[in-house]
Amino acid sequence: xxxxxxxxxxRIGSILLATGLALGLVCVIPATSGPTIExxxxxxxxxxxxxxxxxxxxxxxxxGVRMSVTSNSSxxxxxLGTHSLQLREWALSWVKEHFPSLNAxxxxxxxxxxxxxxxxxxxxxxxxxxNEGVKGEWSFxxxxxxxxxxxxxxxxxxxxxxxxxxxxxxxATLVPRQRAVTITEVLFATGIVLALPRIVQKSKNRxxxx
Amino acid sequence: xxxxxxxxxxxxxxxxxxxxxxxxxxxxxxxxxGIFIILWVSTGSGPGAQPGLVFQILQRxxxxxxxxxxxxxxxxxxxxxxxxxxxxxxxxxxxxxxxGNDLERGVIQNVLSYPLKRRYILTAKLLSSVGVVYMLxxxxxxxxxxxxxxxxxxxxxxxxxxxFMAALSYPLLVTGLVLLLTLLFKRGSIAxxxxxxxxxSISVVMLLLITMAGVTSSDIPLKIAAILFPGIALGSHYQYxxxxxxxxxxxxxxDESLFYIGAGYALAFFVLAMGYLYFERRLEx
Numbered sequence: 001x002x003x004x005x006x007x008x009x010x011r012i013g014s015i016l017l018a019t020g021l022a023l024g025l026v027c028v029i030p031a032t033s034g035p036t037i038e039x040x041x042x043x044x045x046x047x048x049x050x051x052x053x054x055x056x057x058x059x060x061x062x063x064g065v066r067m068s069v070t071s072n073s074s075x076x077x078x079x080l081g082t083h084s085l086q087l088r089e090w091a092l093s094w095v096k097e098h099f100p101s102l103n104a105x106x107x108x109x110x111x112x113x114x115x116x117x118x119x120x121x122x123x124x125x126x127x128x129x130x131n132e133g134v135k136g137e138w139s140f141x142x143x144x145x146x147x148x149x150x151x152x153x154x155x156x157x158x159x160x161x162x163x164x165x166x167x168x169x170x171x172a173t174l175v176p177r178q179r180a181v182t183i184t185e186v187l188f189a190t191g192i193v194l195a196l197p198r199i200v201q202k203s204k205n206r207x208x209x210x
Numbered sequence: 211x212x213x214x215x216x217x218x219x220x221x222x223x224x225x226x227x228x229x230x231x232x233x234x235x236x237x238x239x240x241x242x243x244g245i246f247i248i249l250w251v252s253t254g255s256g257p258g259a260q261p262g263l264v265f266q267i268l269q270r271x272x273x274x275x276x277x278x279x280x281x282x283x284x285x286x287x288x289x290x291x292x293x294x295x296x297x298x299x300x301x302x303x304x305x306x307x308x309x310g311n312d313l314e315r316g317v318i319q320n321v322l323s324y325p326l327k328r329r330y331i332l333t334a335k336l337l338s339s340v341g342v343v344y345m346l347x348x349x350x351x352x353x354x355x356x357x358x359x360x361x362x363x364x365x366x367x368x369x370x371x372x373x374f375m376a377a378l379s380y381p382l383l384v385t386g387l388v389l390l391l392t393l394l395f396k397r398g399s400i401a402x403x404x405x406x407x408x409x410x411s412i413s414v415v416m417l418l419l420i421t422m423a424g425v426t427s428s429d430i431p432l433k434i435a436a437i438l439f440p441g442i443a444l445g446s447h448y449q450y451x452x453x454x455x456x457x458x459x460x461x462x463x464x465d466e467s468l469f470y471i472g473a474g475y476a477l478a479f480f481v482l483a484m485g486y487l488y489f490e491r492r493l494e495x
Binding site: 014015018022146176179180 | 353
């Protein structure tokens with residue numbers, strides 16, 4: 001009976017390995033990309049700029065954004081899980097609440113101050129999906145863990161104006177990669193453990209003289 | 211214990227015959243890659259296309275909207291005919307070709323020499339040729355859905371299984387018919403071709419029944435269609451897949467849909483039971 005159990009377990013193991021292999025193959029198929037948008041601007045000192053585009057907002061685990069930033073000074077990049085309009089509305093209401101004497105135009109410019117962004121980050125830490133310090137060239141592929149609106153925020157914490165050259169490209173993959181890679185590893189490990197006794201038995205049988 | 215051991219012995223040997231290494235592994239790989247590619251193409255293949263939309267509805271939609279998407283993705287004729295044909299063919303090959311060959315060449319006598327009642331021998335054979343394939347098909351598809359939308363699957367696992375059940379009663383009915391034909395003719399070729407014909411002609415039969423319902427303004431053809439393919443009943447309940455003028459004729463309640471799933475399986479098990487009876491009492495070898 002024992003060999004039958006080995007055969008059965010070995011077969012289950014080889015099926016798991018085959019599934020893992022197939023999933024691994026699906027994971028390595030490169031992401032398809034949409035048109036690249038290349039905004040360029042000069043960021044004023046101690047200000048922030050929200051940026052979003054319907055091509056990648058909302059994003060999901062299969063559909064994300066490839067961003068690359070080139071700057072001549074250090075910048076702080078945030079990816080926030082919110083709509084850019086909501087972010088602007090929140091910033092405006094925060095400014096109006098804290099500086100009621102400002103007129104509409106002044107209030108608008110005040111929303112771009114770093115202190116407003118800091119207040120947002122403190123009150124909405126759950127929306128911060130990426131926080132990265134950048135200097136020179138930097139690129140990143142971002143896929144959120146759930147369906148969410150995406151706003152890229154570029155803040156200039158330095159006291160000098162900084163030129164920002166940003167490229168954003170919507171990308172999409174066949175499977176949510178992060179999740180699939182973990183599952184592939186589990187499948188491989190389980191498959192090997194289950195198939196190993198059968199492989200050892202087979203190799204022993206082969207080694208045995210006739 | 212002795213009988214269980216013998217049963218396992220017959221099952222293991224049937225398994226070995228039905229799925230020679232590495233046929234099953236290749237099929238599983240093709241199916242895994244194929245389903246992802248089909249889903250990718252069917253929901254739009256660009257970054258700005260529908261994958262995001264489906265995710266969005268699944269995450270933010272109402273429970274009923276989520277269920278409608280599950281039904282439309284899993285219980286439709288499209289998904290049945292195009293996503294599972296490999297497994298369908300595998301079942302038919304195992305029943306008609308393997309069992310048919312065993313009968314034709316007299317190999318079945320060796321199997322019948324086991325100290326086991328005929329019905330248990332047939333059960334072991336069916337478990338290998340149908341049970342394993344069904345388990346694999348369900349396992350792979352649920353696993354793939356889990357990778358794509360884990361929250362939706364874990365929250366609606368009962369409903370997902372029910373939807374698969376609705377989609378899989380027809381292959382079981384075809385399996386029963388092919389088994390019966392194989393036993394009657396004691397050879398697999400006729401049964402295999404009939405089975406393949408029945409498997410793929412379901413779309414035409416459904417279309418005819420739905421057209422008939424539209425022409426006669428009667429819901430009876432739709433009910434017949436729902437017994438043959440219970441996915442129609444679930445689809446009608448969630449208002450998916452049928453022309454509005456047709457679905458106006460018949461919108462079953464959820465309980466009614468369950469009744470039609472039950473009726474579909476009752477029909478399939480009745481045909482299988484006929485095969486069992488014939489194998490046990492009438493089959494002369």
